[in-house]
Amino acid sequence: MVGEPGAGKTTLLSAIASHIKENTQHLPIFISLGSLQGITLEDYLLKKWLPDAMRLVNPQFIPSSEIENQLITRFYQSGVWLLLDGVDEMGESSPVEALNKISRELTNWLGQARVVLTCRLNVWDASLNNNILPSFDTYKTQEFKPEQVNKFIDKWFTCAGNIQRGEELKGKLTEPGKERISELVTNPLRLSLLCQIFYQDEQGELPETKAEFYEIFTRYFYEWKPELVPDVINSYQLKKELHQALGKLALAGIKSDLKFRLKRSLAVEEMGERLFKLAANQIK
Structure with missing residues (x-):
C-alpha cells in the first residue's frame, strides 16, 4: 500500500488489523518498521514484540525458547498477518536496500505469513523497476474527492x-x-x-x-490540549524558545543517520533538558 505523506496509510493499516481481529480467528501483527533500528524482523518479533505482547496478558511473563517456538509454529499453521508500516522509515541507505531487506527476511517461517506493507510513493516508485517484491499487489491511497x-x-x-x-x-x-x-x-x-x-x-x-x-x-x-501546556500558552517567550529549539533539533535530525527515530540523547543535547521535557510533555 503506497501513498503520499498524510494520505492515511497507517490509519488504513490499523483498520485492516482491527478488521482481522474482530472478524476472523487470524492473528494480525502490526509492526512499525522504524522500530527495527538495524535488527532483523525475526529478532524483533521474537525478542521485542512477543515479550511485550505476552506481558499485556501476564505482567510477570518471562521469555523462553518454548514460547518463541509456539509463535513460530503459529506461523506455519497459517492465518498470521504481518502488517508492516513505513518501509521508508527503516533508515536504510536507499529505497532499494530497504525493500531488499524486507524481501530477504520474508523467508522460512516468516514467509508463511500474509504480508501487507505501507510505503511512501516516492520510495516505492524508485524501486519499481527492480522487481524486488514481484508477488505483491500494489494499492495506492487516493486524495479525497x-x-x-x-x-x-x-x-x-x-x-x-x-x-x-x-x-x-x-x-x-x-x-x-x-x-x-x-x-x-x-x-x-x-x-x-x-x-x-x-x-x-x-x-x-x-x-x-x-x-x-x-x-x-x-x-x-x-x-x-491546553491542560498539557499551560506554561507555553501563557508565555510568548517560552513558546519562542521552544520553537527555536525544535527547529534546531530538526536540522540536527536531518544531518544525522537516524532521520525517523531520533535518540533522546541527541534531543537533549540540541534542545537542553528543560525544553526537551517541555516538548515531551506535549506528546504524552
Whole structure:
C-alpha cells in the first residue's frame, strides 16, 4: 500500500488489523518498521514484540525458547498477518536496500505469513523497476474527492458538537480564490489540521499557502490540549524558545543517520533538558 505523506496509510493499516481481529480467528501483527533500528524482523518479533505482547496478558511473563517456538509454529499453521508500516522509515541507505531487506527476511517461517506493507510513493516508485517484491499487489491511497472532503468535515464537526461551524468551513472552501487551499486539503492529514484550525479560529479565515497553513496550525496547536501546556500558552517567550529549539533539533535530525527515530540523547543535547521535557510533555 503506497501513498503520499498524510494520505492515511497507517490509519488504513490499523483498520485492516482491527478488521482481522474482530472478524476472523487470524492473528494480525502490526509492526512499525522504524522500530527495527538495524535488527532483523525475526529478532524483533521474537525478542521485542512477543515479550511485550505476552506481558499485556501476564505482567510477570518471562521469555523462553518454548514460547518463541509456539509463535513460530503459529506461523506455519497459517492465518498470521504481518502488517508492516513505513518501509521508508527503516533508515536504510536507499529505497532499494530497504525493500531488499524486507524481501530477504520474508523467508522460512516468516514467509508463511500474509504480508501487507505501507510505503511512501516516492520510495516505492524508485524501486519499481527492480522487481524486488514481484508477488505483491500494489494499492495506492487516493486524495479525497470534493464530496469526500465535505463528508469528512461533516463528521469532524459533528464529533466536535458544532455542525454549523462545519457548514461555514465548507462554504469558505468554495469561495473564489480558495482553490489552492481546497487542493491542499484533499490530503486527509491536512484536512484534519484545517478542521482543527477552523474550529479554534473565531475569525474563520483560511490560510492562502501551505507555509501559512502550518504556521497557523502551530499557533493553534497549544489550544488543542491546553491542560498539557499551560506554561507555553501563557508565555510568548517560552513558546519562542521552544520553537527555536525544535527547529534546531530538526536540522540536527536531518544531518544525522537516524532521520525517523531520533535518540533522546541527541534531543537533549540540541534542545537542553528543560525544553526537551517541555516538548515531551506535549506528546504524552
